[in-house]
Amino acid sequence: MKRKSKTFALSSAVLMLMLAGCGVGNPPEGAAGGEASPAPVASPVVSASAAPAPAPSAEPSVAPTAAPAPEQAEHRKYGIYNGAADPHTVEIESDGQPQAYQLAEGVSTEGIAEGGEVFFIYKEQPVEGDASVKQLILAKLAKAKTFKLSVQTAPAEKPAALMQGKGFGLYVFSALDFDPEKGILSFGDPAQGNKLQASIQPYGSDYRTDDLKAEARKEFAGIELADVPQDKRPVPLRDAAVFLEGSNDSDMVQYIAKKYDGEWFVFKVDTNKTEDGGIFSDYVYTSLNSLERSRNPN
Secondary structure, eight states, X not given: OHXXXXXXXXXXXXXXXXXXXXXXXXXXXXXXXXXOOOOOOOOOOOOGGGOOOOOOOOOOOOOOOOOOOOOOOEEEEEEEEEEEEETTEEEEEETTEEEXXXXXXXXXXXXXXXXOEEEEEEEEEEETTEEEEEEEEEEEEEEEEEEEEEETTEEEEEEEEEEEOSSEEEEEETTSEEETTTXXXXXXXXXXXXXXXXXXXXXXXXXXXXXHHHHHHHHTTTSOOEEOOGGGSOGGGTTOSEEEEEEOSSEEEEEEEEEETTEEEEEEEEEESSHHHHHHHHHHHHHHHTOEEOSSOO
């Protein structure tokens, strides 16, 4: 009998252990209503050092820009002004052909008479929608005048355009360049050592010829200046009140003073005895003598 009791007790203990291992039994302490608690869901672990790399920023899109229109070539001509068709259109006859031109912004016909000579610069602009049709745009319009002069000992008639400097205007031939800011007429390329030029300076009215001569000799102290007799002067400036000249090995300097409309103007000419110097002289004295004093200096 005692042996059977031990065997039963052992069997009961084994059965309880099996039930406990299969999850059958009372719920854990603290569970409500005897229901089993759902198993906790594990949260993903995020490492601070494993943050995702930012996506590379996209390159900004750049809209293609249209290529700039090619610069239109300038054409320079002399002609006869036939008048205005409207406030923006004028007619100029050149090479025997009348032609209509559109005035660019800032270009004026003030002071230009119908039938008068003009110098003009224009560009050909294609008409939108039909590149074969060109519109002529006036970039510059100026009074012009034809002069009789001697070029390389041969008589000639040459047109010149009226250009404005500071306090004066004068007619400039196509062979010369004019800097209106500095008041300098020049010939050739200074970058190649060409020093052919004439400066123009307004002096007012309160000067005597002796004062001007003294100033000239002081300014050109390294060159001996002498008075040039009237019959030895270039024809356009034979009546100048002061005409001094001096030279060194290669260059010749002239200091010329003349009154225009009651005001003194001084011309300082740098020239030489080369062929270019002769051509420069043929044009420059006629241009200088065409000077007109401006009533309202710039």
